[in-house]
Amino acid sequence: MSKKIVVVQKLLDQELVERIIEKGEALGYQVEYYREVEEALPACADAEIIYGSNPALPKAAPVLKWYNAFSVGVDAYLKDQAFLNEDVILTNSAGAYGPSVSEHGLMTTLMVLRREWEYMQNVQRKTWRNDLMVGSIAGSYVTILGTGDIGTEYARKVRACGAAHITGINRSGRGAGEAYDETARVSDLDAYLPLTDILFMCLPGTSETNGILSEKRIGAMKKTAVIVNVGRGSAIDQKALIRALQEGRLMGAALDVFEKEPLPADDPAWQTPGLLVTTHTAGNLTAAITRKRNVDQFLENLEAYTRGLPMKHVVRKNLGY
Amino acid sequence: MSKKIVVVQKLLDQELVERIIEKGEALGYQVEYYREVEEALPACADAEIIYGSNPALPKAAPVLKWYNAFSVGVDAYLKDQAFLNEDVILTNSAGAYGPSVSEHGLMTTLMVLRREWEYMQNVQRKTWRNDLMVGSIAGSYVTILGTGDIGTEYARKVRACGAAHITGINRSGRGAGEAYDETARVSDLDAYLPLTDILFMCLPGTSETNGILSEKRIGAMKKTAVIVNVGRGSAIDQKALIRALQEGRLMGAALDVFEKEPLPADDPAWQTPGLLVTTHTAGNLTAAITRKRNVDQFLENLEAYTRGLPMKHVVRKNLGY
Numbered sequence: 001m002s003k004k005i006v007v008v009q010k011l012l013d014q015e016l017v018e019r020i021i022e023k024g025e026a027l028g029y030q031v032e033y034y035r036e037v038e039e040a041l042p043a044c045a046d047a048e049i050i051y052g053s054n055p056a057l058p059k060a061a062p063v064l065k066w067y068n069a070f071s072v073g074v075d076a077y078l079k080d081q082a083f084l085n086e087d088v089i090l091t092n093s094a095g096a097y098g099p100s101v102s103e104h105g106l107m108t109t110l111m112v113l114r115r116e117w118e119y120m121q122n123v124q125r126k127t128w129r130n131d132l133m134v135g136s137i138a139g140s141y142v143t144i145l146g147t148g149d150i151g152t153e154y155a156r157k158v159r160a161c162g163a164a165h166i167t168g169i170n171r172s173g174r175g176a177g178e179a180y181d182e183t184a185r186v187s188d189l190d191a192y193l194p195l196t197d198i199l200f201m202c203l204p205g206t207s208e209t210n211g212i213l214s215e216k217r218i219g220a221m222k223k224t225a226v227i228v229n230v231g232r233g234s235a236i237d238q239k240a241l242i243r244a245l246q247e248g249r250l251m252g253a254a255l256d257v258f259e260k261e262p263l264p265a266d267d268p269a270w271q272t273p274g275l276l277v278t279t280h281t282a283g284n285l286t287a288a289i290t291r292k293r294n295v296d297q298f299l300e301n302l303e304a305y306t307r308g309l310p311m312k313h314v315v316r317k318n319l320g321y
Numbered sequence: 322m323s324k325k326i327v328v329v330q331k332l333l334d335q336e337l338v339e340r341i342i343e344k345g346e347a348l349g350y351q352v353e354y355y356r357e358v359e360e361a362l363p364a365c366a367d368a369e370i371i372y373g374s375n376p377a378l379p380k381a382a383p384v385l386k387w388y389n390a391f392s393v394g395v396d397a398y399l400k401d402q403a404f405l406n407e408d409v410i411l412t413n414s415a416g417a418y419g420p421s422v423s424e425h426g427l428m429t430t431l432m433v434l435r436r437e438w439e440y441m442q443n444v445q446r447k448t449w450r451n452d453l454m455v456g457s458i459a460g461s462y463v464t465i466l467g468t469g470d471i472g473t474e475y476a477r478k479v480r481a482c483g484a485a486h487i488t489g490i491n492r493s494g495r496g497a498g499e500a501y502d503e504t505a506r507v508s509d510l511d512a513y514l515p516l517t518d519i520l521f522m523c524l525p526g527t528s529e530t531n532g533i534l535s536e537k538r539i540g541a542m543k544k545t546a547v548i549v550n551v552g553r554g555s556a557i558d559q560k561a562l563i564r565a566l567q568e569g570r571l572m573g574a575a576l577d578v579f580e581k582e583p584l585p586a587d588d589p590a591w592q593t594p595g596l597l598v599t600t601h602t603a604g605n606l607t608a609a610i611t612r613k614r615n616v617d618q619f620l621e622n623l624e625a626y627t628r629g630l631p632m633k634h635v636v637r638k639n640l641g642y
Contacts, residue, residue, distance in 0.1 A: 011452075099459035099483055106482070107431035110424055114602070116432075120441060123598050126591050128583035130602040131332075136610050138420035160481030161427070162420055262449035270447050277444050281435070281451040289457045 003029050005302075006043050006061075008052035009070055010035040011285040016295045020051070023299050027306045049305075051298055055082035064088050066305055068298050070285065072097055072150075073232060074315050075205035090315040091301055095149045096293040097283045102153035104282035105200055105230050108254035109137065109158075112226045113198075115252075117276050135226070135251065138162035140197035145169050145212070146231060147176035147183065148321075150202040155179035158198070167192055171208070186212070193220045198228070204321035205232035215240035224251050230282045233258035238269065245274045256282045324350050326623075327364050327382075329373035330391055331356040332606040337616045341372070344620050348627045370626070372619055376403035385409050387626055389619050391606065393418055393471075394553060395636050396526035411636040412622055416470045417614040418604045423474035425603035426521055426551050429575035430458065430479075433547045434519075436573075438597050456547070456572065459483035461518035466490050466533070467552060468497035468504065469642075471523040476500035479519070488513055492529070507533070514541045519549070525642035526553035536561035545572050551603045554579035559590065566595045577603045 005024050007017070017033050024031035029049070034040035037054045044050060044060040053070040055077045061067075066089040069077065074092050077083070083090065111117065113135035122129055142158050144151045147168040155166050156179050168176040169192065173185030184192060189212075193199070199221070203209040213227070213236040221227075227250065229236055238259045244250050252274040261280055263269055269277055285291050297313065304311045315321060326345050328338070338354050345352035350370070355361035358375045365371060365381040374391040376398045382388075387410040390398065395413050398404070404411065432438065434456035443450055463479050465472045468489040476487050477500050489497040490513065494506025505513060510533075514520070520542070524530040534548070534557040542548075548571065550557055559580045565571050573595040582601055584590055590598055606612050618634065625632045636642060 099457055100455070103431055103457055103459065103482060104435060107428055107435060107437065110428035111432070111437075114425060114428060116428065116599075117441075119599060119602060120438075123591070123600065126584075126586050128600045130600050130605055130607070132602075132607060134421070134602075134607045136420055136424055136608050138424065139610050157478070157481045160478045161424060263447075265447050270444070278437075278440060279444065279449045279451050281440060281453075281455075284451055286451070286453060286455045287457045289460050 003049075004043075004047045005029045005031045005049040005051065006040055006047040006057070007031065007033045008035075008037055008040040008050070008054070008057060009285070011291065012295070013288075013291060016291060020295060020299065023302065027302060049302070055080040058082045058088065059084065066091070068301065069093060070294055072283070073205055073321075075232070075320060078317060078320055089305075089311065090317060091311060091313045092315050092321070093294050093297060094313045094321075096290055096297055098149040098153040099293075100287040100290045101150045101202070101230050101282045102157055104256065104278070105150070105154050105202070105228055106157045106161075108230075108256070108276055108278060109198060109200070109226065109228050112228070112252035112254050112274075112276055113137065135197075135224070136161075137198065139164050141195050142166045142198045142200065143169060143192050143196040144180070144200045144202070145186075145189070145235075146202040146204070147180070148202065150230065151200065152177060152179045154200055154202070158200075163198075190217065190220065193217055194222065196221060196225055198226050201227070201229040201231050201235055203231040203235050205234050206320035209235045211235070211237055213237065213241070218244050219249070221250060223249060226251050227253040229254070230256045233261065242268050242272050242275065245272050250274065252276065254278065256280055324369045325364075325367055326350045326352045326370040326372065327361055327368040327378070328352065328354045329356075329358055329361040329371070329375070329378060330606070332612065333616070334609075334612060337612060341616060341620065344623065348623060370623070376401040379403045379409065380405065387412070389622065390414060391615055393604070394526055394642075396553070396641060399638060399641055410626075410632065411638060412632060412634045413636050413642075414615050414618060415634045415642075417611055417618055419470040419474040420614075421608040421611045422471045422523070422551050422603040423478055425577065425599070426471070426475050426523070426549055427478045427482075429577070429597055429599060430519060430521070430547065430549050433549070433573035433575050433595075433597055434458065456518075456545070457482075458519065460485050462516050463487045463519045463521065464490060464513050464517040465501070465521045465523070466507075466510070466556075467523040467525070468501070469523065471551065472521065473498060473500045475521055475523070479521075484519075511538065511541065514538055515543065517542060517546055519547050522548070522550040522552050522556055524552040524556050526555050527641040530556045532556070532558055534558065534562070539565050540570070542571060544570055547572050548574040550575070551577045554582065563589055563593050563596065566593050571595065573597065575599065577601055 021031045051068045147170040168180035168183045176183045254276040256278045342352045372389045468491040489501035489504045497504045575597040577599045
């Protein structure tokens, strides 16, 4: 039986599919490509490697050795106990989404600061006005919760916009690099929140990040502060955030992720003043640069896997990222 | 008769007004502050210096020696022959608006690339979707028409977003600095347009820039290109741009300035697919950082003027900027 790679992803460009097949075959694999999960499930039965985006795939793969997720977040796999064998190597696509998610984060930060949502409602009514008082990234104190590639790419961008000070916050407090003015540990978060003009959140969904931006912490922030979350909705007490916005205790917020997705029709988030809702559009594979990076990283890891070299973006299943 | 400075601007913070009065008095001036143009006109009769934003002010000032405009664009003053005396020094506030206008330009560039206008219409209908194909600044070829402080601040920002190549285009072709990969002269524009993914326009309104982005030049651009204009509406053949968008010959455009402002209610620009309209909100004095910079620059120039030293941001009236 020849070794098999199963690739499942409807958004992949033909050219990228061909690159995977070519490289896989050169390394001695049979490569099967499917657009839909349902079609791919039977092929998982004897797959050694799966490159996909649905927990049903590893569940259907008893001889699986390596699963590469198209996503960065793998909480759905772990929560669902998707791996039949403890030894399956799980890699994610951290790094592939940095450009798209940080560009989205930058855009929504600016949209909240510049009150673009209010302005666009004026434009829909053909109302010409330009006297709303707006904020700027220039001169702002920025706190970035999560110093992975998305946080770091965002830090570089707000630096170029003239941010006055950038603090990166992570689990260990280990220096996150020159994109930040300083790095602090998550247990020191409370000291930074009252200073923060812009809070950018890009945390993985784990038991430690669950509810990290609590009602109390939201209450400790400035009335002029802006919160942007592109990580996981579970990181924020969403009801408390909505209340703070309704009561004018924050300038605004931009959420791309929610406690429950899709956001239910009766959720007040849809119509909270000062809250910019985007429908989990920051990441996923809709930007060409993301698809290319995603495949580049998989092929680099495939080379490493085949040669027995250290692989990148291996998820520590106990930590969840 | 004591020397007099008249300051006219309703959006100025009390603290900034006090700084102007204090500095002016320290330099031997009487400073009069008015919120409204109408109230200020009688005081212009014996003003030596006016710091304002309306051509009616210098017209009412027969002994005026120096006019400092709150704006960068001074076309309205020159068109209106607002200066009674040829020798009046005219300075503008170039440099003060860089942070705000370039942040606006970055935001609207991203909104067009990421199809945020379409997404926001979905959000208004509470529709959860995230499958629209989007673009990115990362990997893009950016052409910046106008290499003053706004163009250069924009260049630094798109650089931090991973732009693949940045060309600055100006009148002389003189090197515009390290924010750009290359600088070209405006007569070479036609060579760059077919390569451009993002065209950022921040030109002053002069006879030379009038209609510079002609129908023919719009037609030379890629179908996937994006045009952003924060300079003057007169620089684009607006009807031709709208036709190109309606016919799907461009990915999109963001206009903050128009041939006629306010944009007339029956103008098709309000409802052209792919056209993000903002209502001249990029600049003006609504951002605190802009007001502070504006006043800082005026006070620095006031010091230079008083001491007979070279002043900054002096407008060459024949060129118009």
